Amino acid sequence: MADTEKSSRMAADVRKEYEITGHTRFGGLLGSPVAHSISPQMHNYSFRKLGIDCVYLCFEVQPDRLGDTVRTFRELGAFGFNLTMPDKQYVLEYLDDLSPAARMIGAVNTVVNEEGRLIGHNTDGYGYMESMRQAGFDASGKEMTLLGAGGAASAIAVQAALDGVTKLHIANRKSRSWRHAEELVKTINENTSCHADLTDLSDLSALKEKIGSSYLLTNATSVGMKKGPGDSGGEDMTPVPDTSVFRPDLVVSDVIYNPRKTRLLREAETKGCRTFNGMYMLLYQGAEAFRLWTGKEMPADEVKARYFDR
Numbered sequence: 051m052a053d054t055e056k057s058s059r060m061a062a063d064v065r066k067e068y069e070i071t072g073h074t075r076f077g078g079l080l081g082s083p084v085a086h087s088i089s090p091q092m093h094n095y096s097f098r099k100l101g102i103d104c105v106y107l108c109f110e111v112q113p114d115r116l117g118d119t120v121r122t123f124r125e126l127g128a129f130g131f132n133l134t135m136p137d138k139q140y141v142l143e144y145l146d147d148l149s150p151a152a153r154m155i156g157a158v159n160t161v162v163n164e165e166g167r168l169i170g171h172n173t174d175g176y177g178y179m180e181s182m183r184q185a186g187f188d189a190s191g192k193e194m195t196l197l198g199a200g201g202a203a204s205a206i207a208v209q210a211a212l213d214g215v216t217k218l219h220i221a222n223r224k225s226r227s228w229r230h231a232e233e234l235v236k237t238i239n240e241n242t243s244c245h246a247d248l249t250d251l252s253d254l255s256a257l258k259e260k261i262g263s264s265y266l267l268t269n270a271t272s273v274g275m276k277k278g279p280g281d282s283g284g285e286d287m288t289p290v291p292d293t294s295v296f297r298p299d300l301v302v303s304d305v306i307y308n309p310r311k312t313r314l315l316r317e318a319e320t321k322g323c324r325t326f327n328g329m330y331m332l333l334y335q336g337a338e339a340f341r342l343w344t345g346k347e348m349p350a351d352e353v354k355a356r357y358f359d360r
């Protein structure tokens with residue numbers, strides 16, 4: 051065997067064993083806190099499985115150090131990185147370009163280093179829509195009611211509009227994110243063929259009407275989380291106190307996955323609705339980031355069985 055052939059075969063064997071070498075590229079998750087994240091397991095398992103010579107690590111980065119860190123990642127040739135809140139918005143000023151979805155959402159969770167140019171994407175909305183498809187539901191060509199206008203809701207709203215939801219009814223309380231909700235509706239109406247409107251979450255009769263014509267009701271507020279921030283926490287809370295809105299042909303979902311079944315999902319199921327939670331949104335946002343970085347499909351079913359369903 052020729053020396054060059056021998057050495058390239060040895061390099062391939064080494065990669066299969068996942069030895070970090072002088073050629074290994076790095077990337078990871080930037081934010082604070084990050085140590086709890088499941089992303090390193092998801093991505094490193096997939097790199098190993100596909101023989102891709104990369105590693106994914108978590109980096110504790112406070113917002114005031116974000117600019118320097120992004121510059122360093124670019125200079126050191128990182129393949130890319132993910133971001134947690136609030137860095138998803140702060141990072142915008144350090145990037146060279148944005149995907150159409152990230153531009154509309156105004157936030158980035160995935161950055162791809164394209165030969166020194168940093169391109170921002172947002173795969174959170176894709177993650178939600180794919181988790182819905184995997185659960186056997188399809189909202190394209192149909193109406194949807196979305197509760198909330200924060201980070202998760204904005205990403206879902208834009209992706210739903212891009213994926214062919216015809217009418218999107220956003221319901222938010224009239225407080226912190228109301229102005230943002232108005233901007234979100236305007237952006238969707240100006241840039242997609244979806245028609246979006248905004249309702250006050252406390253206007254129960256208007257909400258009932260919107261849900262009444264919807265195929266899908268999605269909670270993207272933090273109401274019902276096990277330990278939610280501010281006044282949103284507690285498993286006994288629900289963003290839809292009027293259970294008469296539930297009907298058997300309504301699909302109900304919650305981006306919350308702790309608890310696995312929120313009060314909203316429990317009450318909807320009691321009335322015969324089919325439901326799904328936010329568990330796999332996390333998996334599929336990661337799978338899409340992996341595809342953007344590597345051009346290859348993450349072995350999502352294996353990752354799901356190994357890290358999500360155990």
Ligand code: NDP
Binds near residue numbers: 199225272281307332
């Ligand atoms: P944000 O803080 O950005 O948004 C929270 C939203 O919930 C806002 O619209 C907020 O309204 C609303 N809200 C909060 N408290 C109440 C309340 N008491 N009554 C009515 N509305 C309320 O958070 P995120 O978008 O980042 O997260 C929202 C939820 O989504 C969380 O539970 C989070 O865990 C989950 N999530 C799940 C993901 C997954 O992969 N499954 C990914 C990301 C998030 P206002 O601004 O007026 O306070």
